[in-house]
Amino acid sequence: MNHEEAFSELAAVALDSASAEVADAVRAHASTCPECGPELAAMEETVAAIGELAPQARINPGRSAGIRSRLLVRARNERESQSAPVPGPPDIARGVASLTGLGHKATPGAQRPVAADARRPTPATPLRHPVRTDVSPSRVNWYAIAATLAFIITGAQLWRVTQDRNEMRSQLAAVDTVQPKSDSMAQALSEKEAMIESMAGPDVKVVALSTKPTAQPLGRMFWNRATNDWMMVTYNLPAPKPGKTYQVWLVTDKAKISAGTFRPDSQGRTVMHANYALARDALRAVAITEEPDGGMPAPTGPMVVVGSA
Amino acid sequence: MNPSERELSYSSETRSNADDVALIRRMCDADETALGALYDQWVRSLYSLVLHLLKDPDEAEDVVEETFWQAWRKASSYEPSKGAVSTWLLTIGRRKALDRIRARRRYKEDAIGRDQVFANLPAPGLDPSEQTEGKELKAHVHAALQELPSEQREVLELGYFKGLSQTEIADVTGQPLGTVKTRMRLAMQKLREPLSMHRRVTE
Structure with a gap:
């Protein structure tokens, strides 16, 4: 993107009305352009100044205190987890893990992603x-x-897990000739059966x-x-x-x-x-x-x- | 002292952007009390803006929390040379609010209103706790908004409050994309004049 093109898009970028591609290109140009950089900054300040014209509203004090408290707790937890991770006692070392990769995430303090593993879940x-x-x-x-x-x-x-297992069995039989998929499904089936057993x-x-x-x-x-x-x-x-x-x-x-x-x-x-x-x-x-x-x-x-x- | 009392006392103090920058520096050093102080200082402005955009107190509170959390996580990305801390915070908050407005439009096919939002903004100066300096700037920006030609103000309103892209604005208004871009640019240039003037006076 050349200077003229970038300059013509500054207002749209400041207003967040440009596409992501255009905004990225304009910002890249503005970061080195002595004319566009300050102009973009000034326009963004203008956008913020318009925002300050919004009628003043008072947030509910109790809920505001709750938000503030949550923010500080999260920030403190993050700081503590980054500065001094504490090993857990042996009996809880295995932790929680998602068996099916359905988006299970770690709670505050967790820095490692949780991997899927049925028999011995990755510690979380x-x-x-x-x-x-x-x-x-x-x-x-x-x-x-x-x-x-x-x-x-x-x-x-x-029954839910059993249903999954049975469905997998059927699918496994159907795709038995496709080796990589078959291996993957067999492992998943094994995991389900282990889960049911336990x-x-x-x-x-x-x-x-x-x-x-x-x-x-x-x-x-x-x-x-x-x-x-x-x-x-x-x-x-x-x-x-x-x-x-x-x-x-x-x-x-x-x-x-x-x-x-x-x-x-x-x-x-x-x-x-x-x-x-x-x-x-x-x-x-x-x-x-x-x-x-x-x-x-x-x-x-x-x-x-x-x-x- | 509870948070609401803190909010009142802070808003009546004379603060500068340097104070806010100092808070951001402390946040970079993982001092969460600085996050609390930044929250106390800016929660009202931020909440007012996102509530005005979203019209839903629950969603506005969510956005406030997300905004301050992002400020904590991304404190090191703040660059004083690119604007005041308040600008940075309000920009984050407005983007998050617009994301929600756009999501609503995608899922609910919300009609895009063409109401004259800027015309309904109250003139500043009614809040006695506000600093005089801030009042003057707001008054200038407010006046500049009212003086914009209606076609420029409409383009700005659709972008600012509805989160429409320039292409979407062209569809809604029936104007060529190039015209929309020109109107938006002219409107923004007119609005930034009072800000530039204000900077020259205060620097």
Whole structure:
């Protein structure tokens, strides 16, 4: 882009009305052009000055305090995680991992992406640094809500995963001649079967997850108390709002423990797996809240899913 | 002192961009208290702008939070030579608000209103806590907006408040793209005059 072309686009770039390609080209030119650089800066200042003409509105003080507090907590967590990572105790070192690559993300403090691995999930930060928060008076509310939900244990608890496995088996047979795809599917099938195996038996506790407040069933949390394996399956869960993520909490009498963040796939499905030691009778509920991207050290957003243990 | 009290006390103080730059430097050094101070200083202006654009308090609060978080994460990208910290923050916030407006349009096919938004902006000077210096600049910009020829103001409104690209503005107004570009450029040049004058006086 030559000087004349760039100069003619400065106003559009300042107003963010130019295409990304044009804006990039103009900014590249302006960064070295003694005429366009200051002109663009002045136009951007003009745009900001127009913004300051907006009628003054006062943000709700309580919500503003909440935003401020969340920002500072996130900033502090980020600083601490960057300056001094603390190794987690051995019993929680395996952490949470997405088995199906459905967008599970680490909670604050996590710097490493979480890789998919069925038998031995890649360690993830959320449970390496479990976030325990004191239970506030609102805990009573959480439990009251959770207690109203039905506790459902049926023979179809694993039907979603089993259904996936069976579907994979059919597909595997159909594509048996295509080696690379076949290998990949066989591995995925093996992972599903391992998951089903670890989530069946007398030591497995099942928590039915339902929407709040409409109590629509939309998933299960399986907890194998013998092996401390956890698996959460969701279906029909709507996508979180832009800039938000879902965060899973294990609620005990003394704490709400972050079990990681996730985004469901386009069908609202999620499969998460974790290994985390918890006393056999400690779990009171499982909850999912909507939090800012990256997650929070303690629940701050609306509780969208809950299940009574 | 709660945040709302802090906000009031800050807004009545005399501050300069140098104070804000110092906060940004501290943010670069991972001092989160500087983020808190920056929030206290600019939350009202930012919220006012994004609420005016989005017309939805919940979404406006989300954008405020995203904007300050981005400011924290990208503090090192701020360059004082390219403008004031307030300009930087309001630019980030406005872009985020426009992203949401564009997303709404994509998903809901919102009608593009052609209401005269600039004509409805209140004249500055009603807020006693505002600094005199800022009031004067705003008054000049406000006056310049009102003096723009209607066709230039319309192009600017569609770009500024609706987040339309120049091509989309050409579609909406039925004007050739070249005409839209010219009108937008002329409008911006007229608006920047009071700003340049203000800079010459204050520097």
